[in-house]
Amino acid sequence: MAEPFQFELVSPEALLLSEEASEVVVPGSEGYFTVMANHAPLMSTLKPGVVEVKLASGDSKQIFVRGGFADVSPSGFTLLAEYSVPLEDLDMAELDQEIQNAQEDVNDADSDEKRAKAELLLGQLETCRDAINASRH
Amino acid sequence: MASLKDLRNRIASVKATQKITKAMQMVAAAKLRKAQTAAEAARPYSARMAIVLANISSAMEGRDDAPKLMTGTGSDKTHLLLVATAERGLCGGFNSSIARKARDRARALMAEGKEVKILCVGKKGHDALRMEFGSILMKPVTFREIRNIGFAQAEQVGQQVLQLFEEEAFDVCTLFYSEFQSVISQIPTALQIIPAATSSGDEVEEEAANVNYEYEPDEEEILADLLPRNVAVQIFRALLENAASEQGARMSAMDNATRNAGEMIDKLTLSFNRQRQAQITKELIEIISGAEAL
Numbered sequence: 364m365a366e367p368f369q370f371e372l373v374s375p376e377a378l379l380l381s382e383e384a385s386e387v388v389v390p391g392s393e394g395y396f397t398v399m400a401n402h403a404p405l406m407s408t409l410k411p412g413v414v415e416v417k418l419a420s421g422d423s424k425q426i427f428v429r430g431g432f433a434d435v436s437p438s439g440f441t442l443l444a445e446y447s448v449p450l451e452d453l454d455m456a457e458l459d460q461e462i463q464n465a466q467e468d469v470n471d472a473d474s475d476e477k478r479a480k481a482e483l484l485l486g487q488l489e490t491c492r493d494a495i496n497a498s499r500h
Numbered sequence: 501m502a503s504l505k506d507l508r509n510r511i512a513s514v515k516a517t518q519k520i521t522k523a524m525q526m527v528a529a530a531k532l533r534k535a536q537t538a539a540e541a542a543r544p545y546s547a548r549m550a551i552v553l554a555n556i557s558s559a560m561e562g563r564d565d566a567p568k569l570m571t572g573t574g575s576d577k578t579h580l581l582l583v584a585t586a587e588r589g590l591c592g593g594f595n596s597s598i599a600r601k602a603r604d605r606a607r608a609l610m611a612e613g614k615e616v617k618i619l620c621v622g623k624k625g626h627d628a629l630r631m632e633f634g635s636i637l638m639k640p641v642t643f644r645e646i647r648n649i650g651f652a653q654a655e656q657v658g659q660q661v662l663q664l665f666e667e668e669a670f671d672v673c674t675l676f677y678s679e680f681q682s683v684i685s686q687i688p689t690a691l692q693i694i695p696a697a698t699s700s701g702d703e704v705e706e707e708a709a710n711v712n713y714e715y716e717p718d719e720e721e722i723l724a725d726l727l728p729r730n731v732a733v734q735i736f737r738a739l740l741e742n743a744a745s746e747q748g749a750r751m752s753a754m755d756n757a758t759r760n761a762g763e764m765i766d767k768l769t770l771s772f773n774r775q776r777q778a779q780i781t782k783e784l785i786e787i788i789s790g791a792e793a794l
Contacts, residue, residue: 373548375651375736377541393716406552407716408725430729432722434552441548445651445729 366400367419369439372426374447380426383419387440389433390414390491398433398440405435410487413450413495414442425450427495453495462488504779507772511765518761524590525754532683532747538648539680539740546737549730553696556726559719567720569727572695573671578615580670581606582661582693584677584738585625586746587644592753594678594686594746599628601688602676606633617670621657621739649739651732658732665694677738678745684752686745693734696727 370384387398390412398405411429418424430445465485472478502510557570583602585595602625606616619638620626626640641660643653664670673694678686715722 371544373545375542375545375654375733376538378544391716404713405716406555406713406722408722432552432726434548443545443548443552445655 368400370416371439371441372414372447373441373443375445379447380416380424384416384440385419386417387442388415389442390428391433398435402435402440404437406432408432409442409444411484411491412487413491414447427453450495455492455495458488458492458495462492504772504775507768507775511768511772514761514764514768518758518765521754521757521761525751525758528591528747528751528754532744532751534648535740535744535747536680539737539744542737542740546733549726549733553726553730555713556715556719556723557696559713559715560723567724567727569665569694569731570696570723573668576614576672578617578670578672579609580661580664580673580694581616581618582657582673582675582735583618583620583622583625583629584675584735584742585620585622585628586742587623587642589624590753591746591750592756594749595622595624596628597686597688598676598678599625601690603629603632605674605676605690619661619664621735622742649736649743651736654736654739655732657735658728661694661731661735662728670694675734675738677742678749680741680744680748683748686749691734691738693731696730 365385367383367385370380370382370387371378372380385399389396389398389407390410391407392410393407395412396407409428409431412427414426414428416424416426426447427450428442428444428447431443434441434443462485465481465488468481469478469485472481560570581602583598585598589595602618606618609616616633617636617638618629618633620629620640621643623640623642623644626637629637641657643649646653661673665673672692675691675693677689677691679689680686
C-alpha cells in the first residue's frame with residue numbers, strides 16, 4: 364500500500380475535494396503523469412482530460428477537468444481546475460459542442476499563432492473524447 | 501391641518517412601505533449569507549493562485565522576456581478603469597461610493613494628461629458615470645438576468661479585457677469594487693490587475709522561497725497560461741466581494757428605512773389621536789352650548 368498524501372481539487376467556485384490519496388494520475392500538457400507521496404515539487408499546466416484519483420481509503424474517482432494547473436509541493440498536491448465534473452456526469456454532447464467551437468476557432472483564426480493554439484486545443488479535446496468513448500464502451 | 505382621513509391614509513401608506521423595506525431587509529440577509537459562503541468557497545483558489553504566481557514571478561525575476569501582462573507595455577498612457585457595481589439600487593451608498601472612487605481616479609488621471617477609458621460591469625455604475633464620462637464609457641457588461649454570479653461570467657469579462665489589451669487599447673487596467681468587511685462597512689477598493697501587481701503578502705513570500713520547483717513546460721509558458729487566468733480570477737473575486745457587499749449595504753439601508761418608517765408611524769399616530777380628541781371635545785362643546793342656549 365502506497366503512502367498517502369494530501370490531495371486537493373480546487374475550482375474557482377469551491378474546494379471540491381480534499382482527501383488523502385495514494386496515487387493521482389494527471390493529464391499534464393506534456394503528457395499524463397502520476398503523482399505519489401514525496402513527489403518532487405512540480406508545477407504543470409493541464410490539458411483537457413481525466414484525472415484518476417486513488418484514495419487512501421481504497422476508493423477511486425475519475426474526474427474530467429479542463430483548463431488549469433497542477434501544483435505538487437512538499438505539503439501536498441493541489442489541482443487547480445477551471446472546470447471539473449465527475450466522469451460519470453460528463454455530458455458527451457457538451458464535449459462535442461466544445462470540439463465544434465474549437466473547430467470554428469481554427470477556421471476563424473487570423474494569425475498563425477492563434478491557429479496553432481486553437482489546433483492544439485482541438486487535438487487535445489478530440490483525443491480526450493476518443494479516450495472517454497473507448498472507456499465507456 | 502390635515503384632516504383625520506388624510507392622516508389615516510398616510511399612516512396606512514407608511515405602514516405598507518415599512519412592510520416592503522422589512523421584507524427587503526430579510527431577503528438581503530438571506531442573500532448575504534449565500535454570497536458570503538460563495539466568497540469564502542472561492543478563497544482557496546485565489547489564494548493558491550497567488551502563491552503559484554508569486555513562485556513563478558520570483559523565478560522569472562530579472563528576465564526581460566517576461567510576458568507583457570506582468571511587466572506592462574512599458575508606458576502608462578492609457579488607463580482602463582473597470583468599475584464593478586450592482587445591477588440594482590436601494591442599497592445605501594454602495595453604488596455611489598464605488599462610482600465616486602472611480603470618478604476621482606478618472607479625474608486625477610485626466611489632470612495628469614493620461615487617456616482614460618471606462619468599462620462598467622453592472623448597470624448602476626454605468627448610470628452614475630454616464631453624465632460626466634459619457635464619451636469615454638464603453639458598452640457596459642450587465643448580468644441582470646443571472647441570479648448567481650459564476651466563474652463563467654467573470655471569465656467573459658476577463659476575455660473582453662484581455663482582448664482589449666491585445667488590441668493595445670490600454671496600458672494599465674484598474675479594477676474598482678467594494679471589499680466586504682462587515683454588514684455595516686464595505687470599503688471601495690481599487691486594484692491594479694494589468695500589469696499584475698506582484699507584491700504579495702509576507703506569508704506567500706516565505707513559502708515561495710523554501711521550495712525549488714520543477715516546471716513543466718517551462719516557466720515562461722506556464723506564466724503565459726497563468727496570467728490570463730489570473731485576470732479572470734481577480735475579476736471573479738471582485739464580483740463575489742461585490743455581491744456580498746451589496747447585500748450587506750442593502751441590509752443596513754433597509755434596516756434604517758424600516759426604523760425610520762416606525763418612527764414616522766409613531767409620530768403620525770400621535771397627531772392622529774390628538775386631532776381625534778380635539779374633534780370630540782369640539783363636538784361636546786357644541787352640544788353642551790347648544791343645550792344651554794335652550
